Amino acid sequence: AQSVSQHNHHVILSEAASLELGCNYSYGGTVNLFWYVQYPGQHLQLLLKYFSGDPLVKGIKGFEAEFIKSKFSFNLRKPSVQWSDTAEYFCAVTPTDSWGKLQFGAGTQVVVTP
């Protein structure tokens, strides 16, 4: 069975620091990859997605993610975080032949201090 692993459950950092969240998945076939974000009191929102093509994808609010197929990884990055980036971040994967069946990681709670 496929699985998604997020390396950190909690991350605390200061404003202007760089952020990188790790995500690895286990599935041998072709996948679609996603990062979702949940701000405090809000619903899950799509941050960025990878379907094919350039493995470096850019999302909203200055986030980007890099797909490294050989490492089964899809790490999320932001060069300089803001207090408003405090949220929970979820990596999600779906095989391209498993129509809409998203498999989520456990999430990483990110707290940005002023």
Add this chain to the structure above:
Amino acid sequence: EAGVVQSPRYKIIEKKQPVAFWCNPISGHNTLYWYRQNLGQGPELLIRYENEEAVDDSQLPKDRFSAERLKGVDSTLKIQPAELGDSAVYLCASSFRRTYNEQFFGPGTRLTVL
């Protein structure tokens, strides 16, 4: 554009009681998903509908859970009877079929079973 609507937002019940959750997807989205999110974990798919047909209910505990999507628009998820372990957030999501992997989530219903 209105997002995915769910009600109620919070529900507290005693074990063995029935409970129902309602979801209205984004207008025009013919694919609807129900997820369960346990504390500290990512969402897990319970059931997926294409219009009014349940096309993937392999993760739905059918002894106590049921769902319906009459007329292929809004949907109801029911638990009868509820158990302590059912305490979780129940999320509804929807998508267009042609972009089936881009799912839009509702705010969820937080269920507490006492």
